Amino acid sequence: MPFAGLDLTGRKALVTGAARGIGATLAVGLAQAGADVAVTDMASDESWEGLSGVVMRIRNEGQVGLAADLDVQDVAEIRPTMRRIADELGGLDILVNNAGIRRRAPALQVTEEDWDAVMDTNLKGAFFCAQAAARLMIPQEFGRIINIASQMALVGSVNRAAYCASKGGLANLTRVLALEWAQHGITVNAIGPGPTTTPGLLEADDRDADELRAELAVKMPLGRRMEPEELVGAAVYLASNSAGATTGHLLVVDGGWTAL
Template sequence: MSLDRFKLDGRVALITGGCQGLGFAFAKALAEAGAIVAVTSRDEAKAAEGARRIREETGGQAIGVAVDVTDGGQARRMAEETAQALGRIDILINNAGINIRKPILDYDEDSWDLVLNTNLKAPFLCAKAVVPYMIKQQYGRIINLSSMMGTIALAERSAYCSSKGGLIQLTKVMALEWAEHNITANAVCPGPFATELNQVVINNPEANQFFLDHLALKRWGNPDELTGLIIYLASEASSFMTGSSIVIDGGWTAQ
């Protein structure tokens, strides 16, 4: 197979939460593969800065969009602004996420709602906003960032595990409903990656050792180690793959 099938020249990718952590690594990799990217943040200045960094580091085109992805009206505005500015939307990466760690008996409703709204409701809203543009062009790639904890559980992650497991199921429904329009939907399920979201664990010696003990590779993942899969799922190379969930976790769930 020609490596040309992995190229993204002329494609437009929208990455929620694309200004830091895994989202920024994805946006940068897609830009390096030829895509024009739009990255989002709740904060307009952070969105603009994320886009500036991508342009500077890759030489590609990028714009920033300020949006609260848990709000349906703002999600629709995000899609409209991106389509108007860049002409189309070919790739949607639902990456924005949050984790609040508490025992179930201490978990308050506000924390539960925040995690579920960010990790599960937002991908639903963003896909609803973006897919009409994909249907018009009869092409699309949806990549939902779930987690290995969508397939296994850890204590004190009730909302996170529930939201990420739900996202895997939502991905399958998306795949079934939109296949006739040449739109694929797949979920990526990362294990422990050294991102801002996980610093609270990394900085806790006992918790960090617990994670290392459960990783076959005995180390945290680097965000760049996910980008090859993202490019594959965003490209023509994955044209017959939809409704799948792919775990990249350093061997955690192999045990």
């Protein structure tokens, strides 16, 4: 069997939460590898502006790019939106479940609203997006579902009770879906990024430069935050024909955070 390569030519991909940050970078990366890519995010002027910029970058790579509103907390909207996108793209082969939020608070101060918002986006939203995608992928007997978890799927972190629980849940959900859908030619994997410079991370981080340096020196063997582009190779691999036997895996790309 020859090496199947990493080329995604002809593949149709959808990336959720792709108006900015990791999702935007992965969407463009999949296009650079040859996929046509749809990008979705919450309905807002800011998101639409972000999505439009990403679509332009996808088209600059010579690929089909399109954008749609999709709040992944709105479960009733997931299936019809995904069906519309698949109709427009001509199918759906790759789903990147990237939409996610973070709320930082000591466990004693976490409210029910905080807990539900994080779980409904990071875990429930990802599950129902995967379910809707699998319904489109099963008849074609091919699919690649990539869940963007976190290195915090494997280790705890103070002030992030709901976030760590959601990402740990997403990693184990990845294994269950991998087991159920392997028979249909669908692989389900997760990527566990370490701290990556994105608008969302910077908004949530009120530490000064000295505090940040101290944390990175202790916890991050790489010694710096990662850039979103450093996650593209992992996503392209998991989306490719070469990854047909890789399923139920959490691929940490975390600068060594969980190696300590």
